[in-house]
Amino acid sequence: MDPLVVVTFAVVALLEIAVPLVLGYWIVRRFGVPWRIFGLGALFFIAVQVIHTPLVLVTQAPLYLAFLPMGTTAAVAVLAVYLGLLAGLFEELGRYLVYRYYFRRRGIALTRENGLQFGAGWGGVESMLVALIVISGMLSYIALTGDGWSLFVPDDPAVQAQVEALRSLTPLDILPGLAERMMTITLHIAWSLLVLAAVVYGKKLLLVLAVLWHAAVDAAAVYLVQTQGIFVTEAAVFVFAVLGLAYILWEWRRPAS
Template identity: 30%
Template structure:
């Protein structure tokens, strides 16, 4: 059986994954006129560069001998995953600002772009997954999972779903939602950094954004592979999010100062 507490935590994470992006979008659109386009471009950039290009590319690579060999070295593999995520997402951001928001390179649109980028990531990677988790949990508790998937899904996959939902600690299902709040904060900060790269015509800021993205993703991926306690992982992510928030507030202050000059 999947415990009631797990189901409650799944629902909370589902609400966060959809609710936070939607709420931020509404707030930004009401507070800052004309930011809807930035939200949309931010979301499209993530969808295209991650879901359409990078993830399918990694799936193709996963069948290659060099990739399989590299995946056995957790350090190199983590660096590879972090670097490719940084390259695709940050270059995607750069192109989004440069070609679709070139006349809107201000702080407000940077916030909105990051909210769209991180928001669609939360919805696609966590929100939709947790809809499935809740459906599967309902089938498990009703004793119908095997019946529903009989002949459609390999028995090994069915057992894997059962094991994940029944044996994963309760708190993991809540932490997944909290992590999305941290991730959206980081995505907004990176969007502001890339916006500055486009606005000031400084490639160095883009390179810094790619490296920061890699430096955030790499240790998290490595420690996950090593089985490090999830609270440590989320604690590190929270630290990155706090640093990102400080940067966002600093950029807000600079934008305000420049507007007053």
């Protein structure tokens, strides 16, 4: 067991929880937006996933197997597009419905500041949930690679292979996940502002753009991580995140109507 790997796991998990909260706090202090908007973003992300996640779990394997005769690459490509579109449709339509119906009925102003905080909560809670997975991974790493636990590992080739894979981990294998969370939060804020604009200006085309943008990011991530590896994947997500940051800055500098 490498103590540096354990420390990296812990730091990554801590930052994946702390950064969204710090961002939410900054928005509260800077713009006077209440924490309630952050909480609504988190709540409605979870609500969307209650339907979205089971659908993914039930359909992705049969879809992949159905296209597997065309070749592994083709099957992965089809699956990537499918998962990307599902994510885009569920999450962006979810945002749209929350803004159009829940915000308006509750008298919550459709301002850029509220959209910023809502996106921070939406992407922030996803980051926190991923942090729980990171903590679980850290505990598995400690349990399966520590010298005292080696006697309890089954003498099964598949299990032994998993243990060896864990033992080969380095901090560089863990850090990209933190970078991805920060980039994803940026994208969620950008998408939240874009969908907000679709509601405020009554332009459904902006909603379609948000769905396709979200779908493109997720599809690229699914396909590239299977075919090119984690670092190429994170580079692609970085490009999308830069575009997201550029849109956020453009939206903020545009005169409010």
